[in-house]
Amino acid sequence: MAFGRKKHLNNDTMKNGVKLITLANPQSVISEQFRNIRTNINFMNVDREVKTIVFTSAMASAGKSTVSANVAITMAQAGKKTILVDADLRRPTMHSTFNVSNSNGLTTLLTSRSMEMDANSVIRESGVENLSILTAGPIPPNPSELLSSKHMLDLIEDLKQEYDMVVLDLAPILDAGETQQLTSFLNGTILVVRQAYSQKSAVKRAVELLKLTKSPILGYVMNDVDADGDDGYGYGYGYGYGYGEEKEKKGLFGRKK
Numbered sequence: 160m161a162f163g164r165k166k167h168l169n170n171d172t173m174k175n176g177v178k179l180i181t182l183a184n185p186q187s188v189i190s191e192q193f194r195n196i197r198t199n200i201n202f203m204n205v206d207r208e209v210k211t212i213v214f215t216s217a218m219a220s221a222g223k224s225t226v227s228a229n230v231a232i233t234m235a236q237a238g239k240k241t242i243l244v245d246a247d248l249r250r251p252t253m254h255s256t257f258n259v260s261n262s263n264g265l266t267t268l269l270t271s272r273s274m275e276m277d278a279n280s281v282i283r284e285s286g287v288e289n290l291s292i293l294t295a296g297p298i299p300p301n302p303s304e305l306l307s308s309k310h311m312l313d314l315i316e317d318l319k320q321e322y323d324m325v326v327l328d329l330a331p332i333l334d335a336g337e338t339q340q341l342t343s344f345l346n347g348t349i350l351v352v353r354q355a356y357s358q359k360s361a362v363k364r365a366v367e368l369l370k371l372t373k374s375p376i377l378g379y380v381m382n383d384v385d386a387d388g389d390d391g392y393g394y395g396y397g398y399g400y401g402y403g404e405e406k407e408k409k410g411l412f413g414r415k416k
Contacts, residue, residue, distance in 0.1 A: 248266060
């Protein structure tokens with residue numbers, strides 16, 4: 160799959176996974192932009208604990224799975240023991256991205272009759288030092304009920320005890336009610352917005368829904384930013400803030416120079 164291309168389908172990423180540019184070309188401009196996102200997240204830890212982070216979007220095909228996977232890799236590369244959880248139970252991609260089986264995963268844990276099932280039995284090594292992955296598992300008929308369950312919250316608490324960072328890739332908030340519910344229990348939400356693709360009204364509605372549940376919004380990642388670079392891809396990422404009532408953007412990285 161071409162990285163940052165203008166047209167792609169969800170089914171393509173489900174089948175082939177997303178591009179791990181931070182592994183394929185760690186010295187590229189885009190990889191550095193992902194590290195900038197990691198740095199900005201680290202700054203949040205000064206005033207409050209940020210251990211559980213959600214990446215979501217207003218609508219599908221915004222690139223949230225690409226962003227969450229690459230940011231998780233940069234965290235692991237920085238020495239933090241990190242787990243990446245594919246909690247998009249509608250269109251999971253992580254198993255394809257890391258080329259592992261999806262026969263067992265998050266849904267296996269959440270539907271287990273035994274509440275004492277060991278999560279380590281389904282958590283896998285990613286091949287990246289310090290990074291573990293928990294794939295989605297078989298797609299269930301009731302994703303909303305599973306992710307809103309006490310079992311899910313208990314699992315997150317267990318993962319917080321075991322890992323320095325817990326990164327979740329959740330379904331687009333306008334498509335999945337469970338995203339809105341789950342984000343309110345976590346330390347921070349980052350909204351992925353795809354330039355020239357994500358509708359302004361949809362993004363605004365997504366922010367409104369997050370605020371309704373008092374979900375802590377850390378900021379946004381602007382995906383598909385047209386930028387000049389030497390990485391051969393021609394697209395970049397920006398991180399910033401702009402969803403407070405003052406609607407002021409502060410500190411956007413990865414802009415065209």
